[in-house]
Amino acid sequence: MIHNPILRGFHPDASILRVGDDYYIATSTFEWFPGVVIHHSKDLKHWRPLTRPLDRVSQLDLRGVPSSGGIWAPSLSYDNGIFYLCFTNVVGRKGVYKDLHNYVVTAPSISGPWSEPIYLNASGFDHFLFHDADGRKYLFNMQWDFRQGKSRFAGIVMQEFCPIEGRLIGDIKLVTKGTDLGVTEGPMVYRKDGYYYLLLAEGGTGPMHAATLMRATSIGGPYEVDPDYPLMTTRESPEHPLQNAGHGSLVETQHGEWYMVFICLRPLPDGSGLSPLGRETSLQKVVWTEDGWLRLAGGGKQPQLVIPDAELTPHPFALEPVRDDFDAPTLGVNWHSLRVPMEPSWLSLTERPGFLRLRGRESLMSLHHQSLVARRIESFDCEVRTCVDYEPEAFTQMAGLVLLYDDADHYYLRISRDEEHGKHLAIIVSDQGQYAELDAYVPIPKGQRVYLKATMRVERIQFSYSLDGSNWLPIGPDLYSGNLADSYRGKLSFSGAFAGVCVQDLRGTRLHADFDYWDYEELS
Known part of the structure; x- marks a missing residue:
């Protein structure tokens, strides 16, 4: 059995990727250096910290960033032999503003060497680079709106990325404003059976957190919402051992099984809702319905504390010495x-x-x-x-x-x-x-x-x-x-x-x- 969380302690905002028989998860590091931790697994059960790709000041300058600023929600992708890592550096978060900078770095191997960063935009955090079948690439991120009377989380925007020019090109398009759960962020994009699927984090990263799925027949939308949204949440289950569940990322195994990694928090038993371990990463098997939507394999909307092993050869790693x-x-x-x-x-x-x-x-x-x-x-x-x-x-x-x-x-x-x-x-x-x-x-x-x-x-x-x-x-x-x-x-x-x-x-x-x-x- 696989016991959740799979990455214990402070490992939030997981982005999962499979390349061949290897699985990788990138997580946020905020003000800690080097930036971003990438874990490795071959069976989705046993994980080891493998590398921290942002390991020099020319890639990441965190001097002066506020606590809980710095690296937010990195995302991994892969195309044509190249690994891509998107990351946000939040340098200011006072008042209504978010002063931040979005970048992408690349590498021929997950262990590097990772390139110098390419600057992308500053309109919002949680960005994800999608590689379409025709070779075009699109950047998705949430849009931050600081204006009075506006929703700070103003929806998900999309813009094409040109790797030859190393910059975003074309018009910026608003693809969704999210659902009534609000606080729409964390876009992850996948293509399956003629649909583009947009997996979102909603409800905020606290007790109201959730994961919501949308889909469209065109990359730019319009996106329809899963009629039985959200896909996962513990917002109505305050006694569940994995609280604040949401912000998911999907992966398909070599054998056609689908899994989602997601944020969760294990609170202290004193009823405070606090946890010194921070937001952790857990794993849930998901299945596709006949009408093309995802559901949790265990039924319902709550994550499971224990799930069956994946249909993969066990591959444990040596334990870290005390x-x-x-x-x-x-x-x-x-x-x-x-x-x-x-x-x-x-x-x-x-x-x-x-x-x-x-x-x-x-x-x-x-x-x-x-x-x-x-x-x-x-x-x-x-x-x-x-x-x-x-x-x-x-x-x-x-x-x-x-x-x-x-x-x-x-x-x-x-x-x-x-x-x-x-x-x-x-x-x-x-x-x-x-x-x-x-x-x-x-x-x-x-x-x-x-x-x-x-x-x-x-x-x-x-x-x-x-x-x-x-x-x-x-x-x-x-x-x-x-x-x-x-x-x-x-x-x-x-x-x-x-x-x-x-x-x-x-x-x-x-x-x-x-x-x-x-x-x-x-x-x-």
Whole structure:
């Protein structure tokens, strides 16, 4: 059986593609660098993170982008031996405006090398490049309308793309305004049995989310709506374990089966509707009716938590080891930095072999040059551990273990030094941007390495420390994991919780810290 979600933790806006016997899923990364994660599978059950295609500033400059800005809803396609990846870089999202830029990059292989980006437009996000049978290509995206009294989500527009000229050509056409569910976005286009099918996300990415199918006999429409829309939703099922279901993407297997990947969210059991894991990717089998519409194979409109295996040869991948000893020349595919590449100017795996050295830079609230690397939290029950050598000289210098949603909401177990406590360990909490130091100061001898740990058990997070790596002591109170969630206190954000290590030097001397290892262990 295939258990949902198939991509756990922060993996939203999935776009699925099959080329031969290989399946690929691209997901959003927002302010995290490198941009876009592409997962690979051969059986739709076992997935591995394969590559992050936007890995240089010439392709993607995220400096200064707001939290939950950056990469929105990438889409994968393939034509004539070339992979295409469309992506949006949202550089501003204040007030009624969306300042964004849409691009496409190409590669002869899914692993690259990926080209420099071709600029497309800025009229709206969630764009998808469709390759028609006659060789013409069309870009679809939602249209953003900031005007007073107008629907912000003003429908789906289409324009032809010329690969020779590397630009959009011809007239822009509005192909649909969506249904009464509203918030129409996420267009994906497919051709089957003489119809062009348009799969849309509707209802917003929260509890009202849905996937809706339309079709037309011409690429430009008019598109008729599935009379039994939406195809999928949990909007009327608040107790369903996979909430916020919608934003689908379709794939046909080698054997003619059809599947849809989609966004979902597994909320905490406390009734808050929050989830520190963020929006995840699940899989649902779909079937075609005699009159040419899609239905969920399990019946109804709700996704299933467990579905039968696809008719594909099983192909498991090796499990990720719990420990990263920082012995490799580069960090693995699960590691990300915030907004900037992992460059030798602030990160080294060679200056002290077997250690990750980070040079302190800006604060955890910076939108520009942080010295932080982190990985997704993918389980409600997990533990992360590290060991750090660090000799701070002043209160402006800090290093340690961070659990982070964004610049406004994070928990930070850090080593620092000040006039009152000397070298010490303490916890910083940022709650909606409000800074607080918890009254739990532990003195640390000079020259002493410190072992740091964070344990998450569903709603509760507990920090611990050790001076010998064996005898652990708790520090600070239980902390609420819901602080690291999308809609905590009504905030409009879209990513998920990460765990990692970081260093700050707010007097500009770039004092470094050395991390000996990193453990990420799921406890259930």
